[in-house]
Amino acid sequence: MEKLLEVKDLEVSFKTYAGEIKAVRGVSFDINKGEIVAIVGESGCGKSVTAQSIMRLIPMPPGIIKKGSIIFEGRDITKLSEREMEHIRGSEMSMVFQDPMTSLNPTMKVGAQIAESLIKHQKMHSKEAWKKAIEMLKMVGIPNAEKRANQYPHEFSGGMRQRAMIAIALACNPKLLIADEPTTALDVTIQAQILDLMRDLQKKLNTAIIIITHNLGVVANLAERVLVMYAGKIIERGNLDDIFYNPRHPYTWGLLMSVPTPDLDKSKKLASIEGTPPDLFAPPVGCPFAPRCEYAMKICYEKYPEEFTVSDGHSVACWLMHPLAPKVKPPVGKGVTLS
Amino acid sequence: MMVEGMPLVEIKNLKKYFNVGRGAVLKAVDNVNLQIREGETVGLVGESGCGKTTLGRTIVRLYEPTAGEVLFEGKNVHKLAGQQLKEFNRKAQMIFQDPYASLNPRMTVRDIIGEGIDIHGLYKNKERTERIYELLSLVGLNKEHANRFPHEFSGGQRQRIGIARALAVEPKFIVCDEPISALDVSIQAQVINLLMELQQKLKLTYLFIAHDLSMVKYVSDRIAVMYLGVIVELATSEDLHKKPLHPYTQALLSAIPIPDPETERKKKRILLEGDVPSPINPPKGCRFVTRCRYAKPICTEQQPELKEVEKNHFVACHLY
Ligand SMILES: Nc1ncnc2c1ncn2[C@@H]1O[C@H](COP(=O)(O)OP(=O)(O)OP(=O)(O)O)[C@@H](O)[C@H]1O
Ligand SMILES: Nc1ncnc2c1ncn2[C@@H]1O[C@H](COP(=O)(O)OP(=O)(O)OP(=O)(O)O)[C@@H](O)[C@H]1O
Ligand code: SF4
Ligand SMILES: [Mg+2]
Ligand SMILES: [Mg+2]
Numbered sequence: 073m074e075k076l077l078e079v080k081d082l083e084v085s086f087k088t089y090a091g092e093i094k095a096v097r098g099v100s101f102d103i104n105k106g107e108i109v110a111i112v113g114e115s116g117c118g119k120s121v122t123a124q125s126i127m128r129l130i131p132m133p134p135g136i137i138k139k140g141s142i143i144f145e146g147r148d149i150t151k152l153s154e155r156e157m158e159h160i161r162g163s164e165m166s167m168v169f170q171d172p173m174t175s176l177n178p179t180m181k182v183g184a185q186i187a188e189s190l191i192k193h194q195k196m197h198s199k200e201a202w203k204k205a206i207e208m209l210k211m212v213g214i215p216n217a218e219k220r221a222n223q224y225p226h227e228f229s230g231g232m233r234q235r236a237m238i239a240i241a242l243a244c245n246p247k248l249l250i251a252d253e254p255t256t257a258l259d260v261t262i263q264a265q266i267l268d269l270m271r272d273l274q275k276k277l278n279t280a281i282i283i284i285t286h287n288l289g290v291v292a293n294l295a296e297r298v299l300v301m302y303a304g305k306i307i308e309r310g311n312l313d314d315i316f317y318n319p320r321h322p323y324t325w326g327l328l329m330s331v332p333t334p335d336l337d338k339s340k341k342l343a344s345i346e347g348t349p350p351d352l353f354a355p356p357v358g359c360p361f362a363p364r365c366e367y368a369m370k371i372c373y374e375k376y377p378e379e380f381t382v383s384d385g386h387s388v389a390c391w392l393m394h395p396l397a398p399k400v401k402p403p404v405g406k407g408v409t410l411s
Numbered sequence: 412m413m414v415e416g417m418p419l420v421e422i423k424n425l426k427k428y429f430n431v432g433r434g435a436v437l438k439a440v441d442n443v444n445l446q447i448r449e450g451e452t453v454g455l456v457g458e459s460g461c462g463k464t465t466l467g468r469t470i471v472r473l474y475e476p477t478a479g480e481v482l483f484e485g486k487n488v489h490k491l492a493g494q495q496l497k498e499f500n501r502k503a504q505m506i507f508q509d510p511y512a513s514l515n516p517r518m519t520v521r522d523i524i525g526e527g528i529d530i531h532g533l534y535k536n537k538e539r540t541e542r543i544y545e546l547l548s549l550v551g552l553n554k555e556h557a558n559r560f561p562h563e564f565s566g567g568q569r570q571r572i573g574i575a576r577a578l579a580v581e582p583k584f585i586v587c588d589e590p591i592s593a594l595d596v597s598i599q600a601q602v603i604n605l606l607m608e609l610q611q612k613l614k615l616t617y618l619f620i621a622h623d624l625s626m627v628k629y630v631s632d633r634i635a636v637m638y639l640g641v642i643v644e645l646a647t648s649e650d651l652h653k654k655p656l657h658p659y660t661q662a663l664l665s666a667i668p669i670p671d672p673e674t675e676r677k678k679k680r681i682l683l684e685g686d687v688p689s690p691i692n693p694p695k696g697c698r699f700v701t702r703c704r705y706a707k708p709i710c711t712e713q714q715p716e717l718k719e720v721e722k723n724h725f726v727a728c729h730l731y
Contacts, residue, residue: 088563115567115595216689219435227431231459256592259458259622260666261683267668286567286595287623289668293675312672330596331670332625334652341607342629344600348551 076280077103082140084121091353095121097304106278110291113301114349119284123250127167128157163193165248166241176225182236183221186243193244208239213265231258245277252284267294288331300324303350303360310386317406320388322365328404418446419616424479427469437691439465441640452617454631461637463620467586471503501531504582506573508589514561521557527580546575567594584616624667628652636660639698646724656726658703
C-alpha cells in the first residue's frame with residue numbers, strides 16, 4: 073500500500089486572551105492511497121482542527137501549528153507557501169465542512185461556486201464548467217439541478233447545502249477527500265446515497281477519504297480503519313472490526329455503549345459517559361480520560377500511557393494494557409450486545 | 412406512552428410557500444394538519460428539504476404562513492399582539508439546526524443565554540448569574556465558558572449553548588430542530604436524557620426534528636413522516652417502526668445505518684430510484700410517485716389523503 077498522507081506528532085494550539093487552548097496534542101497517523109479512515113471522538117476533542125491542519129485552514133492567529141509535520145505526497149504541507157497550498161487545496165485535496173453555511177459563499181450562486189473551482193483548477197472554460205457544475209449537482213442528488221444552480225445558498229435546505237458542498241469538493245477528483253460530518257444534516261435515504269457516492273469515488277478514482285463523524289452507524293458502513301480521539305490525542309486505533317468487536321480503551325467502550333440502536337428500551341435512560349472532557353487550557357499530564365474512567369488507577373493520573381499494541385494495526389493508549397495492570401473484561405465487543 | 416390531553420399546538424391546513432423568482436413558487440409546507448398534545452413529544456422526520464424546518468419556524472412565528480393557522484393554547488399565534496405575544500415568545504422556543512449561524516458572534520455565552528432572561532425579566536443580578544451557570548452545567552458546559560465567544564467552541568459545544576439559551580426562559584413548548592445532529596453520541600445521550608428529564612419535570616412539549624430514527628423513536632410518543640411538504644404517515648413510534656405503511660417510511664427505516672460492521676456488510680437496503688422531485692413543481696398525484704416501487708396509475712393522478720387506516724395510524728397512500 074502506498075502512503076498518501078503522513079501526519080507526524082502534530083500539535084496545534086489556539087492563543088486566546090484567556091490562555092492557550094491545546095487542541096491537538098501530538099497526533100500521528102498515516103493514510104494510504106484509496107483508503108477510508110474514520111476519525112471519531114467526543115465533541116471538542118480536536119477532530120476538525122486536525123482536518124483543518126491538513127488543509128492548512130487553521131485561522132492563524134489565533135491558531136498555531138506548534139510542532140510536527142504533515143507530509144502529503146512527499147511534500148511537507150506545513151512548509152508550503154500559501155500559493156502552493158492554494159493549488160493543492162481544491163484540486164488534490166478537498167474538504168467538506170461541518171458547517172455548510174459558513175463555508176459556502178452567501179453572495180454567489182451555488183452553480184457558480186462549483187464552476188469557479190473547475191475554472192481555477194481544471195482550467196475549464198466557463199461554459200464547460202457550468203455544465204459540469206450542473207452534472208455534479210445531479211450526481212449528489214439535487215433535483216432540478218439546472219434551476220438550483222442559479223440559486224443562492226440561503227435558498228437551499230440544510231441538507232441540500234451539504235450536498236452542494238460535497239459537489240464542490242468532488243468537482244476536481246481530489247486524491248484526498250476530508251469529509252467533516254458530511255451527512256449529519258441528511259436524512260438516512262440521502263445519507264445512504266452519499267455514502268455510496270463516496271465509496272464509488274474511492275473505488276473508481278482511488279480517492280482516499282478521511283471521514284469525521286459522530287454516527288457510528290456511518291463508520292460501520294463506510295470506514296476501513298478507525299482513529300478514536302480524546303482531548304487532542306489518538307487513544308485507540310485499529311481496523312473496523314478491531315474497534316467494534318475488540319475495543320480496548322474505556323472511552324471507546326463508553327462511546328460504543330452510548331450508540332442509539334432501533335431497539336432501545338424507552339423506559340431506560342440512555343447510557344452516557346458521565347463527566348466532561350478536560351479543560352484544554354491545562355490538559356492533565358496523565359491519561360486525559362482518567363477523571364471519567366471507572367477503571368482509573370494511580371498511574372493513570374501521573375503519566376500518559378504509551379501506545380500498547382493489541383495486534384497488527386490495533387493499538388491503544390491505556391494503562392490497563394500494561395502487563396501488571398488488573399485484567400478487565402470489556403463491557404462491549406464481540407458477544408456482548410450493545411443495547 | 413400515549414399522552415391523552417388537550418392539544419397544546421394545533422396546526423390547521425398550514426401552507427408556507429416561498430417565491431423563488433420568475434413567478435415560481437416553492438411549496439415548502441403544503442397543507443399540513445397536526446395536533447401536539449400537552450406533554451407529548453412528536454417526532455418529525457423526512458427527507459432533507461421536505462419542509463421540517465420551515466414547519467417548525469412557522470409554528471414559532473419566525474415565518475408568516477401562506478395559508479392556514481397555528482393555534483397555541485387555542486389562540487392563533489400569527490394574530491397575537493402585545494403582552495400575549497410576549498408570553499408566546501417566551502413559552503414557545505426553538506433550538507436551531509445550525510449551531511453556527513444561530514449564535515451572535517459578538518456576544519459572549521453569558522449574554523447569549525442571559526438575553527432572554529433579561530427580556531422577560533426572569534432573574535436579576537446574582538440570581539441571573541447563578542441561573543446562567545446552572546444552565547451551563549445542565550448542558551454539560553461550565554462556568555469558565557461563560558465569558559467566551561461562540562467561535563471559540565466546537566460544533567457540539569455551540570449546540571449546547573443553543574439549548575441552554577432556549578431553556579433559559581422556561582418555555583412550555585420547544586421545537587427542537589436537529590438538536591443532537593452535531594453532537595457526539597455520549598453527549599447526544601446526555602442531551603436526550605436532559606430533554607426527557609426536563610420534559611417530566613417541567614411538563615414540556617416537544618416537536619422533535621431529527622434524522623436519527625433510532626433516537627426519534629426513543630424520544631417520541633408519535634412520529635410524523637414528511638415528504639415534499641406533506642405528512643405522509645403519522646403513528647405512535649412503536650407502530651411506525653413495527654409496521655411502517657408508507658413506501659417512503661419503509662425505505663427510510665431500511666436505510667438506518669446500524670453501528671455494527673457485520674450487519675452493515677450484509678444489509679439489503681430498499682434503494683430509492685428516481686429523481687427527488689422539486690417542491691417547485693411537485694408531481695400532480697402522490698408526491699412520492701417518482702420513486703415508488705408500488706406506484707399505480709391512480710398515484711400519478713390524484714393526491715392521496717392522510718387517512719386513519721388502523722387505530723391512531725394515519726397514512727397518505729393509495730395502497731391503503
Ligand atoms: N478558532 C478557534 N479559536 C479558539 N479555539 C478553538 C478554535 N477552533 C477550535 N478551537 C478549540 O479547539 C478544540 C478542538 O476543536 P475541534 O473543532 O477540532 O473539535 P471537534 O473534535 O471537531 O468537535 P465537534 O465534534 O464538536 O465538531 C475545542 O476545544 C475548541 O474549543
Ligand atoms: N428562505 C427561503 N427561501 C426560499 N426557499 C426556501 C427558504 N427556506 C427554505 N426554502 C426551501 O424550502 C424547502 C424546505 O426547506 P426546509 O429547510 O424546511 O427543509 P428541511 O426539511 O428542514 O430540510 P433539512 O433536513 O435539509 O434541514 C427547501 O426546498 C428549501 O430550499
Ligand atoms: S489509562 Fe487509566 S484512566 Fe485512562 S482509560 Fe486506561 S484505565 Fe482509564
Ligand atoms: Mg468538528
Ligand atoms: Mg432543516
